[in-house]
Amino acid sequence: MSEPIRIKPPLSDQDVERLKIGDRVLINGIIYTGRDAAHRRLFDLLKEGKNLPFDLKGQIIYYVGPTPAKPGQVFGSAGPTTSYRMDAYSPSLIERGLKGMIGKGMRSDAVKEAMKKYRAVYFAATGGAGALLAKRVKKAEIVAYEDLGPEAIRRLEVQDLPVIVVNDVRGNDLYIEGEKKYRKE
Protein backbone atom coordinates (compact mmCIF):
# COMPACT_ATOMS: atom_id res chain seq x y z
CA MET A 1 0.00 0.00 0.00
CA SER A 2 1.32 3.46 -0.92
CA GLU A 3 2.19 6.14 1.61
CA PRO A 4 -0.59 8.48 2.72
CA ILE A 5 -0.90 11.87 0.99
CA ARG A 6 -0.89 15.00 3.17
CA ILE A 7 -3.30 17.81 2.28
CA LYS A 8 -4.05 21.18 3.85
CA PRO A 9 -7.18 23.24 3.13
CA PRO A 10 -8.09 25.54 1.48
CA LEU A 11 -7.91 23.13 -1.46
CA SER A 12 -7.62 24.13 -5.11
CA ASP A 13 -9.05 22.26 -8.11
CA GLN A 14 -5.54 20.86 -8.71
CA ASP A 15 -5.28 19.64 -5.10
CA VAL A 16 -8.42 17.54 -5.40
CA GLU A 17 -7.81 16.42 -8.98
CA ARG A 18 -4.72 14.47 -7.99
CA LEU A 19 -6.66 12.43 -5.41
CA LYS A 20 -8.05 9.07 -6.51
CA ILE A 21 -10.22 6.45 -4.86
CA GLY A 22 -8.46 4.27 -2.32
CA ASP A 23 -5.83 6.92 -1.53
CA ARG A 24 -5.09 7.26 2.15
CA VAL A 25 -5.00 10.93 3.06
CA LEU A 26 -3.87 12.79 6.18
CA ILE A 27 -5.61 16.13 6.59
CA ASN A 28 -3.81 18.97 8.34
CA GLY A 29 -4.99 22.45 9.28
CA ILE A 30 -8.55 23.80 9.41
CA ILE A 31 -11.74 21.85 8.72
CA TYR A 32 -15.37 22.53 9.71
CA THR A 33 -17.93 20.26 11.34
CA GLY A 34 -21.56 20.06 10.31
CA ARG A 35 -24.30 17.45 10.25
CA ASP A 36 -28.08 17.18 9.82
CA ALA A 37 -29.51 20.32 11.46
CA ALA A 38 -26.55 22.58 10.56
CA HIS A 39 -26.82 21.54 6.91
CA ARG A 40 -30.48 22.38 6.94
CA ARG A 41 -29.67 25.88 8.18
CA LEU A 42 -26.83 26.46 5.68
CA PHE A 43 -29.10 25.31 2.88
CA ASP A 44 -31.87 27.67 3.97
CA LEU A 45 -29.43 30.61 4.09
CA LEU A 46 -28.29 29.85 0.54
CA LYS A 47 -31.90 29.63 -0.63
CA GLU A 48 -32.59 33.06 0.85
CA GLY A 49 -29.43 34.43 -0.79
CA LYS A 50 -27.78 35.20 2.56
CA ASN A 51 -24.14 34.81 3.62
CA LEU A 52 -22.99 31.66 5.38
CA PRO A 53 -21.31 31.77 8.81
CA PHE A 54 -18.00 30.75 7.16
CA ASP A 55 -16.50 30.92 3.68
CA LEU A 56 -16.94 27.56 1.92
CA LYS A 57 -14.25 28.16 -0.71
CA GLY A 58 -11.74 25.32 -0.75
CA GLN A 59 -12.94 23.98 2.60
CA ILE A 60 -13.74 20.54 4.00
CA ILE A 61 -16.82 19.72 6.08
CA TYR A 62 -16.65 16.81 8.51
CA TYR A 63 -20.01 15.15 9.27
CA VAL A 64 -19.62 14.67 12.99
CA GLY A 65 -21.49 15.24 16.23
CA PRO A 66 -18.86 14.79 18.94
CA THR A 67 -19.34 13.75 22.55
CA PRO A 68 -18.79 16.60 25.04
CA ALA A 69 -15.08 17.10 25.77
CA LYS A 70 -13.98 15.91 29.20
CA PRO A 71 -12.09 18.42 31.36
CA GLY A 72 -8.56 18.64 29.95
CA GLN A 73 -9.60 17.16 26.60
CA VAL A 74 -9.53 19.30 23.40
CA PHE A 75 -12.38 17.46 21.73
CA GLY A 76 -14.71 14.60 22.57
CA SER A 77 -14.95 11.33 20.62
CA ALA A 78 -15.44 12.28 17.00
CA GLY A 79 -16.04 9.61 14.37
CA PRO A 80 -18.05 10.30 11.20
CA THR A 81 -21.82 10.04 10.95
CA THR A 82 -23.64 8.49 7.97
CA SER A 83 -23.53 10.87 5.01
CA TYR A 84 -26.65 10.10 2.95
CA ARG A 85 -28.70 12.34 5.23
CA MET A 86 -26.68 15.32 3.96
CA ASP A 87 -27.20 14.39 0.27
CA ALA A 88 -30.11 16.78 -0.21
CA TYR A 89 -27.95 19.74 0.79
CA SER A 90 -24.45 18.89 -0.44
CA PRO A 91 -24.76 19.77 -4.17
CA SER A 92 -25.57 23.44 -3.33
CA LEU A 93 -22.58 23.64 -0.99
CA ILE A 94 -20.25 22.03 -3.55
CA GLU A 95 -21.47 24.45 -6.20
CA ARG A 96 -20.41 27.29 -3.90
CA GLY A 97 -16.87 26.09 -3.44
CA LEU A 98 -16.88 23.25 -0.91
CA LYS A 99 -13.99 20.95 -1.89
CA GLY A 100 -14.24 18.05 0.50
CA MET A 101 -16.64 16.14 2.73
CA ILE A 102 -15.76 13.58 5.39
CA GLY A 103 -18.34 11.01 6.47
CA LYS A 104 -19.22 7.38 6.00
CA GLY A 105 -21.53 5.59 3.61
CA MET A 106 -22.48 6.02 -0.02
CA ARG A 107 -23.50 9.36 -1.58
CA SER A 108 -26.36 9.95 -4.02
CA ASP A 109 -25.86 10.29 -7.77
CA ALA A 110 -26.63 14.02 -7.50
CA VAL A 111 -23.79 14.53 -5.01
CA LYS A 112 -21.40 12.47 -7.17
CA GLU A 113 -22.38 14.54 -10.24
CA ALA A 114 -21.75 17.77 -8.34
CA MET A 115 -18.32 16.48 -7.24
CA LYS A 116 -17.41 15.79 -10.87
CA LYS A 117 -18.76 19.06 -12.20
CA TYR A 118 -17.34 21.39 -9.54
CA ARG A 119 -14.21 19.38 -8.60
CA ALA A 120 -14.73 18.07 -5.07
CA VAL A 121 -13.99 14.81 -3.25
CA TYR A 122 -15.62 12.67 -0.60
CA PHE A 123 -13.56 11.03 2.12
CA ALA A 124 -14.47 8.23 4.52
CA ALA A 125 -13.16 8.29 8.05
CA THR A 126 -13.44 5.08 10.06
CA GLY A 127 -16.89 4.95 11.59
CA GLY A 128 -16.76 4.08 15.25
CA ALA A 129 -13.12 5.09 15.68
CA GLY A 130 -14.22 8.13 17.68
CA ALA A 131 -11.57 7.96 20.40
CA LEU A 132 -8.72 7.63 17.92
CA LEU A 133 -9.95 10.44 15.65
CA ALA A 134 -10.48 12.81 18.60
CA LYS A 135 -6.76 12.70 19.37
CA ARG A 136 -6.00 14.25 15.96
CA VAL A 137 -7.98 17.40 16.85
CA LYS A 138 -5.65 20.04 18.27
CA LYS A 139 -8.07 22.94 18.61
CA ALA A 140 -11.84 23.35 18.43
CA GLU A 141 -14.14 26.37 18.53
CA ILE A 142 -17.79 26.94 17.78
CA VAL A 143 -18.40 29.03 14.67
CA ALA A 144 -22.21 28.95 14.55
CA TYR A 145 -25.40 27.39 15.90
CA GLU A 146 -24.30 26.77 19.46
CA ASP A 147 -27.94 25.98 20.27
CA LEU A 148 -27.59 22.74 18.28
CA GLY A 149 -25.23 21.26 20.87
CA PRO A 150 -23.33 18.37 19.27
CA GLU A 151 -24.65 19.55 15.89
CA ALA A 152 -23.15 23.07 16.13
CA ILE A 153 -20.69 24.11 13.41
CA ARG A 154 -17.15 24.01 14.78
CA ARG A 155 -13.81 25.06 13.30
CA LEU A 156 -11.27 22.34 14.03
CA GLU A 157 -7.53 22.41 13.72
CA VAL A 158 -6.47 18.87 12.92
CA GLN A 159 -3.15 17.12 12.64
CA ASP A 160 -2.89 14.07 10.39
CA LEU A 161 -6.59 13.25 10.45
CA PRO A 162 -6.69 9.86 8.62
CA VAL A 163 -9.25 9.49 5.83
CA ILE A 164 -9.66 7.49 2.61
CA VAL A 165 -10.79 8.87 -0.76
CA VAL A 166 -14.13 7.25 -1.66
CA ASN A 167 -15.33 9.49 -4.50
CA ASP A 168 -12.91 11.32 -6.76
CA VAL A 169 -13.48 14.03 -9.39
CA ARG A 170 -13.53 11.41 -12.15
CA GLY A 171 -16.76 9.88 -10.84
CA ASN A 172 -15.19 6.76 -9.32
CA ASP A 173 -16.72 5.25 -6.18
CA LEU A 174 -14.66 3.04 -3.85
CA TYR A 175 -17.81 1.59 -2.24
CA ILE A 176 -18.81 0.17 -5.64
CA GLU A 177 -15.31 -0.79 -6.82
CA GLY A 178 -14.24 -2.30 -3.48
CA GLU A 179 -17.34 -4.46 -3.18
CA LYS A 180 -17.00 -5.60 -6.80
CA LYS A 181 -13.39 -6.60 -6.23
CA TYR A 182 -14.09 -8.80 -3.20
CA ARG A 183 -17.55 -10.18 -4.07
CA LYS A 184 -17.78 -13.96 -4.53
CA GLU A 185 -20.62 -15.12 -6.75
Place this chain on the structure above:
Amino acid sequence: MREISVQLVTEKVRDLCMKANTDLGEDVLQAIDRAIEKEESPLGLEILKELKENARIAREENVPICQDTGFAVVFVELGQDVHLVGGNLNEAIYEGVRQGYRDGYLRKSICHPFTRANTGDNTPAIIHAETVPGDKVKITVAPKGGGSENMSRVTMLTPSDGIEGIKRFVVQRVKESGSNPCPPTIVGVGIGGTLEQAGFLAKKSLLRVLGTKNPDPVLDQLESEILTEINRLGIGPQGLGGRTTSLAVHILMMPCHIASLPLAVNIQCHAQRHKEITI
Protein backbone atom coordinates in the same frame (compact mmCIF):
# COMPACT_ATOMS: atom_id res chain seq x y z
CA MET B 1 -39.18 -11.02 49.99
CA ARG B 2 -35.84 -9.30 49.43
CA GLU B 3 -35.93 -5.52 49.43
CA ILE B 4 -33.81 -3.60 46.95
CA SER B 5 -33.72 0.18 46.85
CA VAL B 6 -34.30 1.82 43.49
CA GLN B 7 -31.51 4.28 44.36
CA LEU B 8 -29.14 1.34 44.01
CA VAL B 9 -30.63 0.68 40.56
CA THR B 10 -29.96 4.33 39.61
CA GLU B 11 -26.35 4.06 40.75
CA LYS B 12 -25.75 0.82 38.83
CA VAL B 13 -27.39 2.08 35.63
CA ARG B 14 -25.23 5.23 35.81
CA ASP B 15 -22.06 3.15 36.06
CA LEU B 16 -23.14 0.70 33.35
CA CYS B 17 -23.85 3.56 30.89
CA MET B 18 -20.33 4.90 31.36
CA LYS B 19 -18.62 1.52 31.33
CA ALA B 20 -20.49 0.20 28.28
CA ASN B 21 -19.53 3.26 26.24
CA THR B 22 -15.82 3.21 27.03
CA ASP B 23 -14.87 -0.42 27.50
CA LEU B 24 -15.40 -2.62 24.42
CA GLY B 25 -15.93 -6.29 25.35
CA GLU B 26 -13.08 -8.80 25.03
CA ASP B 27 -15.38 -10.94 22.86
CA VAL B 28 -15.59 -8.15 20.27
CA LEU B 29 -11.82 -7.63 20.29
CA GLN B 30 -11.27 -11.36 19.81
CA ALA B 31 -13.77 -11.43 16.95
CA ILE B 32 -11.85 -8.57 15.29
CA ASP B 33 -8.62 -10.55 15.78
CA ARG B 34 -10.15 -13.55 14.02
CA ALA B 35 -11.26 -11.23 11.19
CA ILE B 36 -7.74 -9.80 10.87
CA GLU B 37 -6.45 -13.32 10.17
CA LYS B 38 -8.88 -13.78 7.29
CA GLU B 39 -9.09 -10.29 5.77
CA GLU B 40 -7.63 -10.04 2.25
CA SER B 41 -8.11 -6.33 1.59
CA PRO B 42 -5.13 -4.16 2.65
CA LEU B 43 -7.42 -1.20 3.40
CA GLY B 44 -9.78 -3.52 5.26
CA LEU B 45 -6.91 -4.81 7.39
CA GLU B 46 -5.85 -1.26 8.13
CA ILE B 47 -9.37 -0.42 9.31
CA LEU B 48 -9.67 -3.51 11.54
CA LYS B 49 -6.39 -2.57 13.22
CA GLU B 50 -7.65 0.99 13.64
CA LEU B 51 -10.71 -0.36 15.45
CA LYS B 52 -8.52 -2.26 17.90
CA GLU B 53 -6.35 0.79 18.48
CA ASN B 54 -9.47 2.89 19.00
CA ALA B 55 -10.79 0.45 21.61
CA ARG B 56 -7.45 0.56 23.41
CA ILE B 57 -7.45 4.36 23.55
CA ALA B 58 -11.07 4.44 24.73
CA ARG B 59 -10.39 1.98 27.53
CA GLU B 60 -7.11 3.54 28.68
CA GLU B 61 -8.27 7.13 28.55
CA ASN B 62 -11.80 6.37 29.65
CA VAL B 63 -13.40 8.12 26.66
CA PRO B 64 -16.29 6.95 24.47
CA ILE B 65 -15.45 4.32 21.83
CA CYS B 66 -17.76 6.11 19.39
CA GLN B 67 -19.27 9.59 19.44
CA ASP B 68 -22.69 8.03 18.98
CA THR B 69 -23.16 6.89 22.55
CA GLY B 70 -26.58 5.72 21.56
CA PHE B 71 -30.08 5.26 22.79
CA ALA B 72 -29.80 3.68 26.25
CA VAL B 73 -31.50 0.30 25.89
CA VAL B 74 -31.90 -1.29 29.32
CA PHE B 75 -32.83 -4.93 29.89
CA VAL B 76 -34.11 -5.78 33.35
CA GLU B 77 -34.65 -9.30 34.64
CA LEU B 78 -36.57 -8.77 37.83
CA GLY B 79 -36.67 -11.66 40.27
CA GLN B 80 -40.26 -12.20 41.41
CA ASP B 81 -39.13 -12.42 45.04
CA VAL B 82 -37.71 -8.90 44.93
CA HIS B 83 -39.55 -5.94 46.40
CA LEU B 84 -38.29 -2.68 44.94
CA VAL B 85 -38.52 0.17 47.43
CA GLY B 86 -37.90 3.90 47.53
CA GLY B 87 -39.50 4.93 44.24
CA ASN B 88 -40.51 4.03 40.73
CA LEU B 89 -38.28 1.59 38.81
CA ASN B 90 -38.61 3.30 35.41
CA GLU B 91 -37.84 6.70 36.89
CA ALA B 92 -34.85 5.22 38.75
CA ILE B 93 -33.49 3.85 35.46
CA TYR B 94 -34.03 7.19 33.69
CA GLU B 95 -32.17 8.93 36.50
CA GLY B 96 -29.28 6.48 36.13
CA VAL B 97 -29.14 7.22 32.39
CA ARG B 98 -29.30 10.97 33.08
CA GLN B 99 -26.39 10.77 35.53
CA GLY B 100 -24.33 8.38 33.43
CA TYR B 101 -24.60 10.46 30.27
CA ARG B 102 -23.83 13.64 32.21
CA ASP B 103 -20.96 12.36 34.36
CA GLY B 104 -19.46 10.24 31.58
CA TYR B 105 -19.44 13.12 29.05
CA LEU B 106 -21.53 10.98 26.72
CA ARG B 107 -23.43 12.51 23.82
CA LYS B 108 -27.11 13.21 24.31
CA SER B 109 -28.71 11.88 21.17
CA ILE B 110 -32.44 11.73 21.91
CA CYS B 111 -34.81 14.27 20.38
CA HIS B 112 -38.44 15.08 19.56
CA PRO B 113 -39.46 13.27 16.36
CA PHE B 114 -40.94 16.40 14.72
CA THR B 115 -39.14 19.45 16.14
CA ARG B 116 -35.87 17.51 16.62
CA ALA B 117 -35.41 19.38 19.92
CA ASN B 118 -32.95 17.42 22.09
CA THR B 119 -34.35 16.12 25.39
CA GLY B 120 -31.00 17.20 26.85
CA ASP B 121 -30.28 14.23 29.09
CA ASN B 122 -30.52 11.19 26.79
CA THR B 123 -33.81 10.10 28.32
CA PRO B 124 -36.17 8.45 27.95
CA ALA B 125 -34.40 5.10 27.95
CA ILE B 126 -35.87 2.01 26.31
CA ILE B 127 -36.67 -0.44 29.08
CA HIS B 128 -37.31 -4.13 28.46
CA ALA B 129 -38.32 -5.63 31.77
CA GLU B 130 -39.31 -9.20 32.42
CA THR B 131 -39.98 -11.10 35.61
CA VAL B 132 -37.93 -14.20 36.35
CA PRO B 133 -37.79 -16.63 39.28
CA GLY B 134 -35.51 -15.73 42.19
CA ASP B 135 -34.62 -12.76 44.37
CA LYS B 136 -32.09 -10.95 42.18
CA VAL B 137 -32.23 -8.15 39.64
CA LYS B 138 -30.11 -8.35 36.50
CA ILE B 139 -29.60 -5.11 34.61
CA THR B 140 -27.99 -4.88 31.18
CA VAL B 141 -27.29 -1.53 29.53
CA ALA B 142 -26.79 -1.72 25.77
CA PRO B 143 -26.30 1.71 24.13
CA LYS B 144 -27.54 1.49 20.52
CA GLY B 145 -26.19 3.75 17.80
CA GLY B 146 -28.47 5.41 15.25
CA GLY B 147 -26.53 4.58 12.08
CA SER B 148 -26.88 0.83 12.41
CA GLU B 149 -30.39 1.01 13.91
CA ASN B 150 -31.50 2.91 10.79
CA MET B 151 -30.49 -0.06 8.64
CA SER B 152 -32.64 -2.51 10.66
CA ARG B 153 -36.03 -3.80 9.49
CA VAL B 154 -39.02 -5.89 10.57
CA THR B 155 -41.03 -7.78 7.99
CA MET B 156 -43.95 -10.20 8.07
CA LEU B 157 -43.03 -13.06 5.75
CA THR B 158 -45.60 -15.65 4.74
CA PRO B 159 -45.17 -19.18 6.13
CA SER B 160 -44.39 -20.44 2.60
CA ASP B 161 -41.28 -18.20 2.48
CA GLY B 162 -39.69 -20.58 5.00
CA ILE B 163 -36.02 -20.74 5.90
CA GLU B 164 -34.95 -19.76 2.38
CA GLY B 165 -37.09 -16.63 2.57
CA ILE B 166 -35.52 -15.75 5.92
CA LYS B 167 -32.00 -16.17 4.57
CA ARG B 168 -32.77 -14.12 1.46
CA PHE B 169 -34.22 -11.24 3.48
CA VAL B 170 -31.38 -11.07 6.01
CA VAL B 171 -28.62 -11.20 3.38
CA GLN B 172 -30.44 -8.65 1.20
CA ARG B 173 -30.79 -6.31 4.19
CA VAL B 174 -27.05 -6.45 4.86
CA LYS B 175 -26.31 -5.95 1.16
CA GLU B 176 -28.56 -2.91 0.88
CA SER B 177 -27.13 -1.43 4.07
CA GLY B 178 -23.68 -1.42 2.48
CA SER B 179 -21.27 0.82 4.32
CA ASN B 180 -23.91 2.73 6.32
CA PRO B 181 -24.05 0.68 9.55
CA CYS B 182 -20.25 0.72 10.09
CA PRO B 183 -19.26 -2.80 9.06
CA PRO B 184 -18.01 -5.21 10.27
CA THR B 185 -21.44 -5.61 11.86
CA ILE B 186 -23.17 -8.11 14.08
CA VAL B 187 -26.53 -9.13 12.65
CA GLY B 188 -29.27 -9.79 15.19
CA VAL B 189 -32.19 -11.83 13.87
CA GLY B 190 -35.54 -12.38 15.60
CA ILE B 191 -37.87 -14.99 14.17
CA GLY B 192 -41.46 -15.66 15.25
CA GLY B 193 -43.74 -14.10 17.83
CA THR B 194 -45.50 -10.93 16.74
CA LEU B 195 -44.24 -7.79 15.05
CA GLU B 196 -42.87 -6.18 18.23
CA GLN B 197 -41.68 -9.48 19.69
CA ALA B 198 -39.60 -10.28 16.60
CA GLY B 199 -37.91 -6.88 17.00
CA PHE B 200 -37.27 -7.54 20.66
CA LEU B 201 -35.78 -10.98 19.95
CA ALA B 202 -33.48 -9.52 17.30
CA LYS B 203 -32.24 -6.89 19.74
CA LYS B 204 -31.85 -9.37 22.59
CA SER B 205 -29.88 -11.78 20.39
CA LEU B 206 -27.15 -9.13 20.17
CA LEU B 207 -26.38 -9.60 23.87
CA ARG B 208 -24.99 -13.11 23.32
CA VAL B 209 -21.23 -13.32 23.74
CA LEU B 210 -19.52 -13.25 20.34
CA GLY B 211 -17.87 -16.51 19.36
CA THR B 212 -20.32 -18.65 21.35
CA LYS B 213 -22.62 -21.14 19.68
CA ASN B 214 -26.37 -20.91 19.43
CA PRO B 215 -27.70 -23.62 21.81
CA ASP B 216 -30.20 -24.70 19.14
CA PRO B 217 -28.26 -26.73 16.52
CA VAL B 218 -30.69 -25.82 13.73
CA LEU B 219 -30.29 -22.11 14.43
CA ASP B 220 -26.54 -22.53 14.86
CA GLN B 221 -26.36 -24.01 11.36
CA LEU B 222 -28.58 -21.24 9.97
CA GLU B 223 -26.39 -18.57 11.61
CA SER B 224 -23.29 -19.97 10.01
CA GLU B 225 -24.93 -20.30 6.56
CA ILE B 226 -26.17 -16.71 6.63
CA LEU B 227 -22.79 -15.41 7.85
CA THR B 228 -20.99 -17.23 5.03
CA GLU B 229 -23.32 -15.67 2.46
CA ILE B 230 -22.95 -12.20 3.99
CA ASN B 231 -19.18 -12.41 3.93
CA ARG B 232 -19.26 -13.33 0.23
CA LEU B 233 -20.90 -9.99 -0.56
CA GLY B 234 -17.53 -8.22 -0.59
CA ILE B 235 -18.71 -5.14 1.36
CA GLY B 236 -15.87 -5.47 3.88
CA PRO B 237 -14.72 -3.25 6.76
CA GLN B 238 -16.39 0.17 6.46
CA GLY B 239 -17.80 -0.90 3.09
CA LEU B 240 -14.53 -0.29 1.24
CA GLY B 241 -14.34 -3.89 0.02
CA GLY B 242 -13.13 -7.03 1.77
CA ARG B 243 -13.98 -10.32 3.42
CA THR B 244 -15.23 -9.07 6.78
CA THR B 245 -18.70 -7.61 6.34
CA SER B 246 -20.12 -9.16 9.52
CA LEU B 247 -18.47 -10.66 12.58
CA ALA B 248 -21.46 -12.80 13.53
CA VAL B 249 -25.13 -13.59 12.99
CA HIS B 250 -27.18 -14.21 16.13
CA ILE B 251 -30.68 -15.67 16.02
CA LEU B 252 -33.42 -15.95 18.63
CA MET B 253 -36.63 -17.71 17.70
CA MET B 254 -40.03 -18.46 19.24
CA PRO B 255 -43.31 -19.91 17.96
CA CYS B 256 -45.52 -17.72 15.79
CA HIS B 257 -49.14 -17.54 14.62
CA ILE B 258 -50.19 -20.17 12.05
CA ALA B 259 -50.77 -17.33 9.57
CA SER B 260 -47.41 -15.59 10.03
CA LEU B 261 -43.65 -15.70 9.86
CA PRO B 262 -42.44 -12.50 11.55
CA LEU B 263 -38.80 -11.64 10.94
CA ALA B 264 -36.68 -8.81 12.37
CA VAL B 265 -33.13 -7.87 11.45
CA ASN B 266 -31.38 -5.63 13.94
CA ILE B 267 -28.02 -4.50 12.64
CA GLN B 268 -25.34 -3.68 15.18
CA CYS B 269 -22.13 -1.83 14.31
CA HIS B 270 -18.74 -3.23 15.37
CA ALA B 271 -18.97 -1.16 18.59
CA GLN B 272 -21.16 -3.81 20.17
CA ARG B 273 -21.47 -2.27 23.60
CA HIS B 274 -23.23 -3.82 26.57
CA LYS B 275 -22.46 -4.25 30.24
CA GLU B 276 -24.47 -6.06 32.87
CA ILE B 277 -24.69 -6.45 36.60
CA THR B 278 -26.68 -8.64 38.97
CA ILE B 279 -27.86 -7.12 42.23
